[in-house]
Amino acid sequence: MGVLDAMAGRVAAGSTLDFRPTGNSMVPLIRSRQRVTVAPVDPARVEVGDIVLAKVAGTVYLHLVSAVDVATGRVQISNNRGRVNGWTSQARVYGICVAVDGVPRPRLDGKLRTS
Numbered sequence: 001m002g003v004l005d006a007m008a009g010r011v012a013a014g015s016t017l018d019f020r021p022t023g024n025s026m027v028p029l030i031r032s033r034q035r036v037t038v039a040p041v042d043p044a045r046v047e048v049g050d051i052v053l054a055k056v057a058g059t060v061y062l063h064l065v066s067a068v069d070v071a072t073g074r075v076q077i078s079n080n081r082g083r084v085n086g087w088t089s090q091a092r093v094y095g096i097c098v099a100v101d102g103v104p105r106p107r108l109d110g111k112l113r114t115s
Contacts, residue, residue, distance in 0.1 A: 007038070008053055010076055011095035014040055014113075021062050025079035026051070031066075036062065037099040040113035043090035044101035046075060051097035051105065056086045062097065 005018055014041040022032050030036060034042065038053050046052055050065045056077045063085060067076035075093060077085045096112070097105055 002060065005061065006052070008055060008060045008094045011038055011040055011053055016040070016098075017095075025081055025083070026063065027080065029080050030062070030097070035099050036097050037102075038095040039063070039098045041093060041096035041111055042113045043075070043093035044073075045111040046090075046096065047094060048105065050091050050107070050111070052077070053095040053097075054088055055092040055094075056088045059085075060094075061085055 007019060010017055016037065018035055018037050020033045020035055024032055040110060041052065046067060046068065048065055051062065052065055053060065053062050054077050061077055063077045065075050066078035073090045073108060074087045075090060076087050078097050090112050098108055
């Protein structure tokens with residue numbers, strides 16, 4: 001189990017977490033080792049452009065929502081460099097990035113899961 005798997009479990013259980021992911025696939029939105037804050041999300045409320053913590057094909061990513069299929073309850077997850085990781089069910093979207101280095105992300109109203 002990787003670090004993001006453990007984070008996904010904690011966020012799915014209701015915790016809001018700060019951590020420092022590594023990698024360059026989300027530059028310039030998130031740079032390697034920047035502090036991110038991820039909170040539980042209502043997956044039915046995510047939109048294209050949101051940064052979410054989600055599992056796609058067995059791997060957990062902190063990546064962008066690049067498409068939403070409301071009819072099937074699925075979201076497409078991609079990095080910020082054009083690579084599509086794939087489609088996943090809303091049930092596998094655990095959290096949403098609410099801040100990067102303490103700077104709040106836009107368009108969060110009504111998206112956070114409170115229970």
